[in-house]
Amino acid sequence: xxxxxxxxxxxxxxxxxxxxxxxxxxxxxxxxxxxxxxxxxxxxxxxxxxxxxxxxxxxxxxxxxxxxxxxxxxxxxxxxxxxxxxxxxxxxxxxxxxxxxxxxxxxxxxxxxxxxxxxxxxxxxxxx
Numbered sequence: 609x610x611x612x613x614x615x616x617x618x619x620x621x622x623x624x625x626x627x628x629x630x631x632x633x634x635x636x637x638x639x640x641x642x643x644x645x646x647x648x649x650x651x652x653x654x655x656x657x658x659x660x661x662x663x664x665x666x667x668x669x670x671x672x673x674x675x676x677x678x679x680x681x682x683x684x685x686x687x688x689x690x691x692x693x694x695x696x697x698x699x700x701x702x703x704x705x706x707x708x709x710x711x712x713x714x715x716x717x718x719x720x721x722x723x724x725x726x727x728x729x730x731x732x733x734x735x736x
Contacts, residue, residue, distance in 0.1 A: 611647045612735045613639075613719065614711025615670075617661050618651060618694075618703030619728035628660035629667055631725045639720050639732055643668040650707035652680055652698060660728065673711070680706035688721035708733035 615636070619628050636643065649665040651658075653674040665672040677699030683706035684690055690701035700706055705722050708731045720732040 611645055612712070613641050613646050614648065614650055614708045614716070614733045615646050615668075616650050616704040616706065616708030616711065616731040616733065617655075617664060617728065618707070618730075619655065619658060619660050621655075621658065623658070623660045623727040625660040625663040627725055628728045628730075629664045631723065631728050631730045632664050632668070635720050635723050635730045635732055641719075641732065643670065646670055647711055648673055650675065650711040652677060652700065652703045652707065654698065655703075675707060675710050679710060683709045686718075688718055704729040704731035705733075707731075 648671045651674050653676050655661050656674040680700035684701045686709050687702045687705045695701045712733045712735045715736045716733045717736045719734045723730050
């Protein structure tokens with residue numbers, strides 16, 4: 609089976625590393641998706657060096673690819689949960705959902721919308 613899912617992640621700066629991993633693992637388990645089915649882990653470039661996101665990608669055996677706020681903001685019409693609060697903080701209306709959508713490409717859809725823990729978000733998109 610060809611990898612056809614993208615995991616989008618976001619978190620507060622300094623988020624505990626195991627919080628993001630636990631959230632990502634839970635989203636994948638609920639969707640019935642294995643890490644081997646993922647094209648990668650995706651986020652905003654402001655989190656490219658965030659230990660929690662890096663640990664999650666490494667633990668899942670995947671690469672992390674990050675995008676600028678402008679690239680993520682272009683996905684706003686496709687988001688299930690756009691947020692003005694997130695926009696004020698990052699310059700885009702959603703990190704996890706938008707990053708997952710960019711990860712699967714222009715015809716992708718969200719399989720799991722933004723799922724939150726105390727300090728992190730995750731979303732799962734699939735190629736349509």
